[in-house]
Amino acid sequence: MNNKTGDKDLNLVIAGHVDHGKSTIIGRMLADTDSLPEGKLEQVKETCRKNSKPFEYAFLLDALKDEQAQGITIDSARVFFQTDFRQYIILDAPGHIEFLKNMVTGAARAEAALLVIDASEGVKENSRRHGYMLSMLGIKQIAVVVNKMDLVDYDEDTYNEIVAEYTEFLAELGMEAETFIPVSGMLGDNVADSSENMDWYHGKTVLEQLDSFENEALPHNKPFRMPVQDVYKFTKGGDDRRIVAGTVGAGELNIGDEVVFYPSGKKSTVKTIEGFKEDQQHKVKVGKATGFTLDEQIYITRGELASRADEAEPKVSARIKANLFWLARQDLVKDKVYYLKVGTAKVKARLEKINRVIDASNLDQDESKEKIERHDVAEVVFKLDKAMAFDLAGEIEETSRFVIVDDFEIAGGGIISEAMEDEQSWVREKVMRRNYNWEQSLISREDRAEKYNQKSTLILITGEEDVGKKPTAKALEKRLFNDGKVVYFLGIGNLLYGVDADIKNGDNGHKEEHLRRLAEVSHLMLDAGAILVVTAVELSQSDLELIKTTVNPQQIETVWLGDRVTTDLEFDLHIPEFTSEKEVSGQIKGLLQDRGIIFRPW
Amino acid sequence: MDHLDKLESRSIHILREAYSEFNNICMLWSVGKDSTVMLWLARKAFFGHVPIPLVHIDTSYMIPEMIEHRDKLAKKWNLDMIYGQDEETLKAGNTFPNGQATHLECCGRLKTDALKNTLNGNWRRYRYNHNKDEYELDDNREPYTGVIVGARADEEGSRSKERYFSPRDRNNDWDIGDQPPEFWDQYKTDFAPGTHVRIHPLLDWTELDVWEYIQREKIPMVSLYFDQGEGKRYRSLGCGPCTETVDSTASTVDEVVEELKTGKFSNIAERDGRAQDKEDGGGLEELRKDGYM
The missing domain is CATH 2.40.30.10 (Translation factors)
Structure with a gap:
């Protein structure tokens, strides 16, 4: 059974249309290589006899009760078997269209694939869809197994037609099969042993082909990531x-x-x-x-x-162009917030544009679709909530791959083809340069937090004009100061006539530069360990995004003061009424305690 | 990297993902070889520390050496050790060894129910107090939303269908036909309120991998796995009354590895000595859906 383990072990996926015989071929390989646990074959044969069913090799895999009831393999079950050469781990990809996500699960980890096509049925929808998915998942070694040759009387012409049709399909994807093999999984032709029924075929058996697949090399010679x-x-x-x-x-x-x-x-x-x-x-x-x-x-x-630092740097952007496949029942639509995960980064993402949708089963293209449906493959643009780092497909694959999470589930995956410009690019570049050249103190953020008994935080108090922002901010400063906190109220005027003196006032075109400088000053104060209180009129979400580019988003708390909310800001606290400085500043203090920025008294 | 290095790195990666992505997480530790290897991997993942509580379901029928071994390592490795059990059933004596229940009923109560209710906090949890060197009632009844389990895909059919991160719904159910996709090292770490996720860092390991790793890393194992001179040893551990020894003279890790590679066990399934697997054709899967490991 699984008693040899080694560096040559190969992860293998078996794909293909429903009922084309994937499980049969696996069952046959297990039996013919003596890879079954002792008594397993007899046990399954016995079960078949009890149920008056003819024995099939596929039953060996159908270990689950409800799976046998359906008669289809419903998951990428792992099966171990070995040849004299090495051990294989088969990720049994199912053929039923409903189960594409299982097939993706299996195939994404495979180093090579067997794609099974029924000789009597020919190339079907999922034969093509799976071929397409294998190419997107980056599987480069594919062998096509033309199964059930016994049903077509081992006819060479039937085989050649399938070879020609599928070779052409793969060529459209820029892929080429390592080989095609005519077999009968049921009778064992060309699986472990060469067939006597097809003297016109001189190629490898399935097992010989498996042993000639190469182990995938890890990306050693690429920049460190x-x-x-x-x-x-x-x-x-x-x-x-x-x-x-x-x-x-x-x-x-x-x-x-x-x-x-x-x-x-x-x-x-x-x-x-x-x-x-x-x-x-x-x-x-x-x-x-x-x-x-x-x-x-x-x-x-x-x-x-x-x-x-001495190697190529990754891309950083909040807008990406990508090729994507969609697995969820719910469509991928615009105007909805998803999570996008690359590596360990997880950011909110919105679908900005659908460039084109490709029908994976025939490669037809549709440039007018407004949503992406289950099993579609598409080229799209995503707008991200904040920038993340990644590489492009074709450069470093491992860091170009992402998944989309919708409603708690991984709903699709894709590869990034382009880092696009976004609104904050100009600030981010400045920030990255600043961080890159930052002179590091010997005192860490944690040390300061411990010393001052507070987490350095930027508190942004915003709202319409004349709703009491400044009195609130000053009262909050006084209050925290009296509590022994290191706190500072930064009046915008104090910036405007000093740090911002070189920017013309009242010119809207400079708002972003004002914000950038406010954020940089805030960053310095926060680095010094302070709690900083700042007021601003009607801050919008994009203003906040810009500040977040400079200041760590986890160190910002936003408060909207006043009844009417006039922007799209996603604030942390809304105080509808300015009752008194004391009461409102008390509410904000409560927020800081809730967030663990300062501690509640015992 | 060799085969064991690869397995090790993947398991560590999964443990770290679980630790970062779940607020309320625990690791099930049966004291058997698989979950002990998993515990060792956690020490590697967190550089000598185990920042995750370990939960043991004590049926009270565990072979005594297992409990000794558990508490010895808990002390030595400074583990946050918790146990839970089906106190009501044990008090009433409705167990298989008492003749008051079948194998499966007994497992259902002492293992499945106890596990479910310990994890969700309905039943009492006991936590090891390192200062006092004793277990005391744990105030924390928060349900665990992430549960790390040492299941291996090669153990038997139903386990081969698991994901690394495998969701369980409100009723602890496992919908095998509709599991989340899992690819490119991205796992299901988002979950609806009331549901939880089982995490399986050892899914790709085989029994032999586990033993070769124990051999390489010199991981302390409970003595029950080795022949003490009577020509018998346990290959798989569980409750005393329902777990049989196998005939074997392997008395060291090296000998166990050798036996698995070339000896008489190279073609016999590991759980062969476990009674509950045989009682019903799909019994284990049923137990598994209900939460049994």
Whole structure:
């Protein structure tokens, strides 16, 4: 059974239209390679006898009761088997159209694929759809198995017609099959043993073909990429190491390398490579789940992409063009908020544009569709809530792939083909340059928070004119000050005539530059550990987005003061009525306590 | 990277994803070899720490060495150790060893019900107090929304259908026909209120992988897995009354590995010694839908 494990192990997916015989071929391979557990074959035969059903090799896989009732393989079950050469892990992709998401699950992890086509039925919808999906999922080694040759009297012409038709289809996708093999899974022709019924075929058997597939090489020779899973500090366990943890997606990293994290652009040097019960490592390579510490205490979080300063940098944008496949019953539509996940980053995303929808089963294109339906493949543009770091398909595949989450479920996946300009690009570039060149203090953010007993935060109080924003802000400052907090009220006027003196006033075209400078000043104050209170008239969501580009979004709290909400701002707190400075500032203080920015008294 | 390195890295990646994405997470630890390997992987993932509580379902029929081993490691590795059990059934004595229930009924109560109600916080949880060196009633009754389990795909049919991140609905049900897609290292980490997610870091491991890893990493295993001179050992652990030993003289990890590779067990399924698997054709899957591991 599964008693040999080795570096040559190959993940294999078997795809194809429903009832074309995938499970039969797997069952036959298991039986013919003596890969079944002792007694399994007899047990299944016995079950068939009890139920007066003829034995089929496919039953070997149908271990589940309800699956046998349906007679179709409903999931990408893993099956282990081995030849003299190596072990295989079959991810049994089902053919029923309803189950494409299972097939994707299996196929995404495969290094090679067998695509099964029924000789008597010919190329069907899912023969093509699965071929298309395999190409999108990046599977490069495909062998096409023309099954049930016994049903067409082992006829060479029938076989050749299928070979010609499917070769042409694959060519349209820019793919080529390694080989085509005529077989009968039921009778065993050309599966493990060469068939005597098809003397016109001189190629490999299925097993010979499997053994000639190559193991997929991990992307060693690419720029280093590691999506940050988290930054660990287990102080409670008496451990002061601050470890950036993740799995290396591409390339390699050494102690002493300068690393840059995107989208923030923050930079430091690798101090140690950490492990548990391992020899001290000086280098870590692709595929390894690892962790490292840095020379300087920079503040980074899950979702950043680590790269090396001496290698090509990833793309950073809040707008992407992508090729996408959709798996959910609900359509993908505009005007709805989804989550998009790349590596460990997760951002809100809206579908901005559908360039074209491709029918995966025949490659017809539709440029007029307004929504993307289940099993569609499409080229689209997504607008993201905030920028993230990624690579482009064709450059580093591992970091160009994303999934879309709709209503708690992974609903589709895709590969990014282009990083597009977005509204905040100009600010982000400045911020990344600032972060890249930031002179690091010896005191960390945590140290300051501990010392001042507060989390540095920007409190934005906004609303219409004359609703009491400034009195509230000043009262809040006084109140927190009296509580012993490090707090500062920053009047906009104090900026306008100083930091902003070189920008013409009252000119709307400069609003963004004003905001950028406000945000940069805020960033300095926050870095110093302060709680900063700022008022602004009718802040919009896009204004906030711009500020977020500069100031860590987790360090911003927004308060809308006044009855009428006149912008699209997604605020943290709404205070409809300005009753008194005391009461309103008290409400804001409550928000800060709720968020753990300051502590409630015992 | 060799085969075990690859398995190790994937499992660690999954453990870290689970830890970052779920607020209320626990790891089931049966003290058996699989979940002990998983625990070891957690120590690797978190650089010597285990920042996730470990939950053990104590049927009270566990072979005594298992409980000893559990508490020894809990102390040594500074584990946040929790156990739960079906106190009502045990008090009433409605168990298989008492002759008051069938195998499956007994498993259903002492394992499935106990697990479900310990996880959702309906029943009492006991937490190990390292200072006092004793278990005490745990105030925390918050339901766990992420549960890490050491199931392997090669164990038997129904487990081969699991995902790394596998949702369970409000009733703890598992809809095998409609599971979320899982690809490109992206997992189901979003879930509706009231539902929870089972996480399976060891899904790709085989029994032999597990033993070879124990051998390589020198992971301490409960002595029941080894022959103590009587020509018998356990291959799979569970309740004393329902788990049989196998005839084997393997007394060290090396010998177990050798036996699995070339010996008489190389073609016999691991759970062969477990009674509940045989009682009903699809019994294990039914138990599994109900939450049994």
